[in-house]
Amino acid sequence: MPDLCISGVEMRFSGLDGPALDIPALSIPAGSMLAVTGPSGSGKTTFVNLITGLEKPSTGQIRWGETDIAALREGARDRWRGRNVGMVMQEFHLFPGLSALDNILLPARLARVVDGGLTARAHGLLARVGLPRPDQKVDTMSRGEMQRVAVARAVLREPGIIVADEPTASLDAENGVAIADLLIELASAQGATLIAVSHDPTLIGRLPRRLSLARGTIVAQTEMGASN
Numbered sequence: 618m619p620d621l622c623i624s625g626v627e628m629r630f631s632g633l634d635g636p637a638l639d640i641p642a643l644s645i646p647a648g649s650m651l652a653v654t655g656p657s658g659s660g661k662t663t664f665v666n667l668i669t670g671l672e673k674p675s676t677g678q679i680r681w682g683e684t685d686i687a688a689l690r691e692g693a694r695d696r697w698r699g700r701n702v703g704m705v706m707q708e709f710h711l712f713p714g715l716s717a718l719d720n721i722l723l724p725a726r727l728a729r730v731v732d733g734g735l736t737a738r739a740h741g742l743l744a745r746v747g748l749p750r751p752d753q754k755v756d757t758m759s760r761g762e763m764q765r766v767a768v769a770r771a772v773l774r775e776p777g778i779i780v781a782d783e784p785t786a787s788l789d790a791e792n793g794v795a796i797a798d799l800l801i802e803l804a805s806a807q808g809a810t811l812i813a814v815s816h817d818p819t820l821i822g823r824l825p826r827r828l829s830l831a832r833g834t835i836v837a838q839t840e841m842g843a844s845n
């Protein structure tokens with residue numbers, strides 16, 4: 618898996634005096650696990666949107682191996698994200714009326730990449746995240762179970778990057794710990810980079826690297842107890 622390398626990135630929005638995000642240089646090594654923290658308005662969502670290719674920076678490069686995501690057109694960025702990024706959001710973003718299995722397979726179906734092997738992996742992932750009923754409609758699930766479906770969906774295609782945006786924020790403490798365990802376990806198993814935006818001290822404490830943002834800039838980077 619490649620490293621994620623950001624250089625000279627600025628994101629400007631009309632109406633804002635300064636950039637919403639200004640990162641001169643940042644390297645996130647392949648397979649590392651990073652918590653992104655910062656107060657409201659510090660640029661966390663902007664950071665997620667840029668590294669997942671949901672948005673394009675005003676200037677700069679965001680390199681993943683040979684690919685500069687910032688230089689791709691929207692359609693190519695969408696395809697790149699579908700192949701390389703798994704996303705877990707605070708509010709799950711599942712499709713009501715569909716079963717757990719169909720929710721897990723839906724993005725892959727839309728990308729026309731489902732085959733017997735991927736369907737078998739979806740079943741295996743459901744068992745791994747502790748959901749024994751693949752046909753259960755997600756509407757009937759508890760919030761903790763819904764987030765487990767979302768985690769299984771995110772890792773289905775073995776993405777190189779897993780991005781979780783406040784994945785434990787709408788869960789109780791016990792389910793929050795279970796989701797943190799799953800994210801870390803599944804990311805490690807496939808050698809993926811895990812990037813989690815979070816205010817949850819339990820999740821943040823489990824991740825060896827931290828990036829603190831304030832007013833769109835990196836104000837601290839911490840790794841395994843050492844800070845600079």
Ligand SMILES: Nc1ncnc2c1ncn2[C@@H]1O[C@H](COP(=O)(O)OP(=O)(O)OP(=O)(O)O)[C@@H](O)[C@H]1O
Nearest residue numbers: 630631633637655656657658659660661662663664
């Ligand atoms: N589309 C936009 N147009 C104008 N300003 C924007 C836009 N998107 C974000 N901003 C501004 O950019 C700054 C960073 O926003 P961002 O959403 O990245 O912060 P955040 O750290 O995720 O905040 P929160 O924790 O409240 O979600 C804020 O000042 C916000 O108002």
